[in-house]
Amino acid sequence: MKPKISDVAKRAGVSPTTVSRVLNNRGYISEETRENVHRAMNELNYFPNDVARSLFNKRSNLIGIILPTTSNPFFGELTFHIENICASLGYKVLLCNSLNRIDKEEKYLEMLMRNQVDGIIVGTHNRGIINYHKQNLAVVAIDRHLSETIPVVSSDNYEGGKMAAELLISKGCQSIIHINGQKELETPAMLRRKAYEDVMMKNGRTPITFEIPEVFDKQSQQQVISQIFNECPDIDGLFASNDLFAASFITEAKKRGLSVPGQVKVVGYDGTETSQILLPELTTIQQPIASIAKTAVEILIKEIEGDFSDIPLQTRLPVKLLEGSTV
Amino acid sequence: MKPKISDVAKRAGVSPTTVSRVLNNRGYISEETRENVHRAMNELNYFPNDVARSLFNKRSNLIGIILPTTSNPFFGELTFHIENICASLGYKVLLCNSLNRIDKEEKYLEMLMRNQVDGIIVGTHNRGIINYHKQNLAVVAIDRHLSETIPVVSSDNYEGGKMAAELLISKGCQSIIHINGQKELETPAMLRRKAYEDVMMKNGRTPITFEIPEVFDKQSQQQVISQIFNECPDIDGLFASNDLFAASFITEAKKRGLSVPGQVKVVGYDGTETSQILLPELTTIQQPIASIAKTAVEILIKEIEGDFSDIPLQTRLPVKLLEGSTV
DNA sequence: CTGAAAGCGCTTACAG
DNA sequence: CTGAAAGCGCTTACAG
Numbered sequence: 001m002k003p004k005i006s007d008v009a010k011r012a013g014v015s016p017t018t019v020s021r022v023l024n025n026r027g028y029i030s031e032e033t034r035e036n037v038h039r040a041m042n043e044l045n046y047f048p049n050d051v052a053r054s055l056f057n058k059r060s061n062l063i064g065i066i067l068p069t070t071s072n073p074f075f076g077e078l079t080f081h082i083e084n085i086c087a088s089l090g091y092k093v094l095l096c097n098s099l100n101r102i103d104k105e106e107k108y109l110e111m112l113m114r115n116q117v118d119g120i121i122v123g124t125h126n127r128g129i130i131n132y133h134k135q136n137l138a139v140v141a142i143d144r145h146l147s148e149t150i151p152v153v154s155s156d157n158y159e160g161g162k163m164a165a166e167l168l169i170s171k172g173c174q175s176i177i178h179i180n181g182q183k184e185l186e187t188p189a190m191l192r193r194k195a196y197e198d199v200m201m202k203n204g205r206t207p208i209t210f211e212i213p214e215v216f217d218k219q220s221q222q223q224v225i226s227q228i229f230n231e232c233p234d235i236d237g238l239f240a241s242n243d244l245f246a247a248s249f250i251t252e253a254k255k256r257g258l259s260v261p262g263q264v265k266v267v268g269y270d271g272t273e274t275s276q277i278l279l280p281e282l283t284t285i286q287q288p289i290a291s292i293a294k295t296a297v298e299i300l301i302k303e304i305e306g307d308f309s310d311i312p313l314q315t316r317l318p319v320k321l322l323e324g325s326t327v
Numbered sequence: 328m329k330p331k332i333s334d335v336a337k338r339a340g341v342s343p344t345t346v347s348r349v350l351n352n353r354g355y356i357s358e359e360t361r362e363n364v365h366r367a368m369n370e371l372n373y374f375p376n377d378v379a380r381s382l383f384n385k386r387s388n389l390i391g392i393i394l395p396t397t398s399n400p401f402f403g404e405l406t407f408h409i410e411n412i413c414a415s416l417g418y419k420v421l422l423c424n425s426l427n428r429i430d431k432e433e434k435y436l437e438m439l440m441r442n443q444v445d446g447i448i449v450g451t452h453n454r455g456i457i458n459y460h461k462q463n464l465a466v467v468a469i470d471r472h473l474s475e476t477i478p479v480v481s482s483d484n485y486e487g488g489k490m491a492a493e494l495l496i497s498k499g500c501q502s503i504i505h506i507n508g509q510k511e512l513e514t515p516a517m518l519r520r521k522a523y524e525d526v527m528m529k530n531g532r533t534p535i536t537f538e539i540p541e542v543f544d545k546q547s548q549q550q551v552i553s554q555i556f557n558e559c560p561d562i563d564g565l566f567a568s569n570d571l572f573a574a575s576f577i578t579e580a581k582k583r584g585l586s587v588p589g590q591v592k593v594v595g596y597d598g599t600e601t602s603q604i605l606l607p608e609l610t611t612i613q614q615p616i617a618s619i620a621k622t623a624v625e626i627l628i629k630e631i632e633g634d635f636s637d638i639p640l641q642t643r644l645p646v647k648l649l650e651g652s653t654v
Numbered sequence: 655c656t657g658a659a660a661g662c663g664c665t666t667a668c669a670g
Numbered sequence: 671c672t673g674a675a676a677g678c679g680c681t682t683a684c685a686g
Binding site for chain 2: 672
């Protein structure tokens with residue numbers, strides 16, 4: 001059996017209280033007993049049971065993260081950074097891949113609360129499924145508006161969309177199409193679309209946006225892309241709201257005998273490390289994934305520690321244009 | 328404050344014992360009191376504290392996963408599948424990105440044990456840092472030999488390596504190079520190298536393998552790739568042990584004015600969804616990521632439940648050649 | 655400087 | 671069918 005604090009106490013010839021004290025470095029302890037206790041712990045290969053600690057402290061040092069799926073490189077990288085920062089700060093991460101499905105998200109949320117997580121970072125977009133605040137849980141959203149009071153961290157979506165659209169226009173594209181998620185979602189990412197539309201209007205063009213359901217079914221994505229070519233045969237520019245859409249589009253364009261950037265120019269969004277390696281020629285708007293993660297964790301931990309003094313409700317981190325050879 | 332079982336009991340006019348019984352569906356309870364209790368739980372918005380439950384049950388339903396980083400699409404997808412399968416089976420996932428660093432892995436291991444995880448799935452390759460068994464923890468390794476007694480699940484690495492090498496030879500390549508991780512690691516993935524070497528020898532060629540340190544520093548990867556071109560100017564075939572290496576190689580080849588597959592043919596390994604979307608033309612050996620995940624979780628849970636009857640020490644899942652246009 | 659007692663929120667024998 | 675008691679492994683006032 002795993003040794004417990006009383007086993008250590010017995011072996012060191014002291015009380016459990018004393019062992020706990022040296023464990024937590026609290027109160028006065030003579031150097032001698034401290035050493036005895038440490039020796040006993042080593043001999044028994046003892047390490048504390050954090051479940052028992054959490055129960056007493058009402059603090060688990062656990063944070064939950066809910067996002068669509070780590071299979072998507074943006075979220076895979078985001079998850080890595082979040083977890084790593086958390087680890088360095090003494091927090092542990094409970095991972096939830098909701099696939100953007102409301103039913104799953106609800107179950108995960110309940111699971112996280114049962115497990116007494118101290119806070120949650122949410123990267124899925126189901127608005128207001130549960131009253132997060134009611135349970136006075138610390139929450140931070142990434143690129144999603146969850147409620148009026150939950151801080152959201154995102155890239156500067158409007159600026160990113162603007163850069164993309166303006167770049168395509170400056171390269172002489174006449175018929176520029178946009179691909180994005182569904183509009184009803186009202187995510188900050190919709191600002192990419194807004195910027196695209198604004199730029200188009202300002203330049204006397206008609207914005208056309210195709211919506212792709214973000215349910216991760218390849219079938220329907222493929223379908224929308226075919227649709228674009230069919231409905232807009234004169235397309236010569238595309239701004240995709242993520243790099244995977246951009247890549248699928250390029251693949252289909254080539255399949256149809258269109259050269260990129262010769263006949264169609266393409267700009268993506270995200271600029272993950274993975275897409276930089278696998279598709280370095282893609283011109284894209286890069287999100288600062290590491291700082292998004294860092295900011296989100298920092299805000300969350302402030303909330304957890306009850307320091308609400310200067311928590312920004314909106315944090316927009318700067319994007320960067322990565323010029324490849326697809327424009 | 329969060330309601331607890333005694334709050335529910337009070338409201339329902341019964342004892343905590345009774346509430347616990349309806350919660351766990353144990354023992355006889357009259358229909359009436361069951362309804363009363365349920366009503367009380369709803370009114371108070373009660374849900375059980377799993378930390379307290381874990382403490383009593385000595386069962387957390389938590390499993391830890393340690394892998395290099397979810398930033399790598401292979402591990403990102405693996406993580407997604409593992410987590411999703413676990414969720415469907417009532418297990419929760421504590422995520423650890425070790426970056427293949429021993430110091431980090433040790434800390435994570437201790438963290439997981441303190442948190443009383445029921446089992447661990449390990450995808451990093453530091454052999455024998457800790458005596459996993461000593462703590463009688465359920466452990467499964469993915470593509471890593473951790474010890475003689477820990478089950479390992481992997482793709483059929485030898486077969487995969489063989490297919491890749493034979494394909495390149497059949498396409499007429501004369502000077503075929505291999506890129507892999509470091510040999511000392513003795514991972515099952517080394518079988519990819521072994522197969523490559525066997526095929527080369529059998530065909531009267533000299534196998535040449537370049538080792539890339541798997542520490543995820545772009546710098547050194549880039550360096551090794553340049554080195555390949557410098558030391559083997561007549562290279563006309565490459566088998567990379569993962570798709571990211573393959574992609575970096577292709578990028579460098581093009582930069583040097585070499586056409587793929589015209590002058591150099593390339594075969595990768597992994598075949599993740601992400602690389603299928605971003606670099607669909609890559610010819611690669613696809614690992615069955617979903618079944619690797621499923622098998623690993625199933626074995627782990629058997630171990631956790633103490634059913635050691637038919638636990639295979641080695642599971643090799645079949646790979647599939649994905650023919651793109653890089654050979 | 656150290657220890658006995660109570661309690662974190664649950665569950666499970668044991669009685670009734 | 672239901673409840674009082676003890677205990678999971680820890681920690682923190684409170685005494686001494």
